[in-house]
Every structure is written in structure tokens, then in C-alpha cells.
Amino acid sequence: MIIHEDKINQIFSTAKPDKEEVDSILAKSIRSLERLSLKEVATLLKVSDPELNQKIFDTALKIKELIYGNRIVFFAPLYISNYCNNNCLYCAFRQGNSISRKALNKSEILNETEALLKQGHKRVLLVAGESYHSQHGLDYILKAIDTIYNAKAGSHSIKRINVNIAPLEVAEFRKLKEKDIGTYQIFQETYHRATYKQVHLSGTKSNYDYRLEAIDRAFEAGFDDVGLGVLYGLADWKFETMALIEHIEHLESKFGIGPHTISVPRIEQATGAPYTENIPHKVSDSDFKKLVAVLRLAVPYTGIILSTRESPLIRRELLKLGISQISAGSRTNPGGYGKTDESIGEQFSLGDHRSLDEVVYDLLEMNFLPSFCTACYRLGRTGLDFMEYARPGDIRKKCEPNGLITFREYLNDFATLKTKESGEKKIQEWISDYDDPKVKNRINKYFRCIDAGQRDIFI
């Protein structure tokens, strides 16, 4: 068994969030940058004192700055099909729901990808409803991956496809791995077994254990780059966060690798999805901020992803607490970017409708570096290598330069005048902060190459 509810409840009920204990966890966290134990996570989650909570937020920000610097990585979800055999009561794609269905064909997928490339995206998250039908099952998805990688807009192409699809058997995972994808992402949605049963009415997804063990099967098939997630709002958020950590403990002890990313979606309104109208354990904004900060402390080397489900306001606040990857300019209906057919059903409603360029501009105003880098994955820095590599000292040598180089490319090819002016100014400020003249010269040399028309430079 991977998740032990009794153990989680017992640890949670006995954790004591007194000041001394919390201070000692925070001091250890910033000193060692190691993952926290279940007991330590429980202690932080139980803190209610506003001053102590502020200390948790401040430490989360420090850890984020140590490991990630000021970079925020961009991606865009690319929905290729909304056919689904499952019946999840929080999702508009569920089989029992009557929405307009579509599995994009090759030219429509090309069209979608080109539309994203023209915005400046380099990294997509391929998403599909969980269909086992021969026309939109795994073979369809494997072909879609080829199509996306082959798409071009001028000299630009998608450099990394992460995939969020139905759990697979080991042999199927091997086929997926051969496609050279980035992260395989799967969310348990809720780790609470009784809730899981209530909200997953039918289809393969109604099997809690089969879904939970999907990451084990992916590792057995050779994956070392996986993403986990919880759909916050179905069960108590503190329990879900503890269970997520227990899942990570399991993966680390069995395979020696934790997740590359954690996603933290909150339930959003979705057509024909009853659990989005009456959210059983709605997570308030302040609890949401707390859980993101605790996750940042609990698993320092794991990227935390925030989608456009959330409003610009809460996205801004969460960027300061631990979020390292965001989507922008998103659509959650197949064909939504290329405007294939506006009647095709979306998975859920969005809270942030701004374009990629508008979000980039906003990040600059907050002194964040918008990054389109995909170097780690392309140079094989994944799994254990990534965890080793992502030490604080290495950030300024590789991640920041890569972020700056890819951002310069974005500014030259895609930015509006307003964003370009703001971005150029920020770049000069950031470069002047480098103490090491060698690094400074190197980045300036790459900039000259980009200005001369060279593309896709990374180190």
C-alpha cells in the first residue's frame, strides 16, 4: 500500500505546531534544502499563528530564490481530444456529460501547435480525455506527439512535450518513452479513498490503486521524469498535502527519485460537473497560499505548477511563495488556439484570460525572469541528475543564462513593443548584477548571436 490514511491522521493529530518546533523545522529546511518528513509537514500545516505563518511564507520565498532564482518557466496546455470513458464528477469531459466532442486530426493538431509557436511557446503539455477507443487511445496520442514535434513556425518548433494522459501498462509506457517526451504527468485528484470512490463513478479511473500505481509502472518502463498533482477541493487540503508527501516518500524509497513537478489545481467551474458547483472542501485563498508555501519547503527541488485556472491576482501572490512554472494564454478545449470549432467543450473555466505577452509583461513588473528554457531535458539532466544538478550554486551558471537567452529570443521574435522595452531594460539590470565577468561576457556573446539571427541556443 502506498497511502496509509491511518498513519497520516495519526501523525497529523499528534503534531505540535509550537513556535520552537516550527522555528527549528524552518531553520533546518533553509540550511539543508532537504525534503521534509511527514511529521514536519504536519507541524507546518497545523500552524495557525499569523506570525509563524508569515515565517513559513518568508522561508518558502527564500528557498525558492535559492533554488530557482527569479526564473518562471512557461508552458501551454494543448488539448487534443475531449473523448473520455470515465465519469469524474468534477470534469466537463466526463462520459455522462453531453458536450460537443472532438479528437483533433493531424492538420488540426498542426494548426494548434503553430498557433502556440506564434505566441512564443516552446513547451507544451499534451492533454487528452482518457479514452480507450482505438481512434483516440494511445496510438492516436503517439502520432499526435510526432505531429507536434514536427510543427514549425518560421525557425521555431516545440522543444518539449510533457504529457498528461490516462495511466498506462508498463509496455505502453515504454512506447510513450520512445517518443522522447519530457514529463509524464498524472494527478491522483484525491488521495482520500472514500472520496475517490464517490467522485469517480465509472471507467478505469474508478480504480484508485490502478491510478496510484501508474507512476511506479512509468518508472519500471524507464521514466525518470514524472509529475504528480492533487485536485484541491475534493477532500481536506491538509490530508491531501500529507498524502502527496507520502506518495513522494514511496517513490523516493522505491526508485530513488521524486517527482519533477507537482501541480496544484483547485476545482473550477465546469459544465455538467456537479462537484464544481458544490465544492465539498473548497480551499480558501489563504489556505491555498499556505499549502503552496508548505509544498515549497517540503520538496525544495520539485517544480510547482500553477495553471490559468487561477486569477491574475492569486497567481501573482503564489509566484512569491513557491510556484516555478505557469501556463499562459491557455485554452482547455481541443482546437481552442487555432479556433477549429468554438462549440467544442472545454474541460473547465479559466480564471486568467491574459495573453502570454501580457503575463510576460506582468512578470517583468514583479522582477521575475520569464524563461522558455528546455535545456535540462534536452541535455539529459532529468531524474537523479536533475536533483543533483539543481543545487543553488549551479543556478547562476546554467539556469539563469539559459533563461536569459531564451527570453532574449522571445523578446526579439514575439514580444509587443511595450514588453520588449521593459524586457530589454530588465535584462540589462540582471546582467549588471553578475559579479563574474566571464559569465557576463558569455551571456552577452549569446545575445549577439541571437540578435544576428541564431536561434535555440542553450548550455
Ligand code: SF4
Ligand atoms: S478528469 Fe479526466 S478522466 Fe475524468 S472525466 Fe475528465 S477527462 Fe475524463
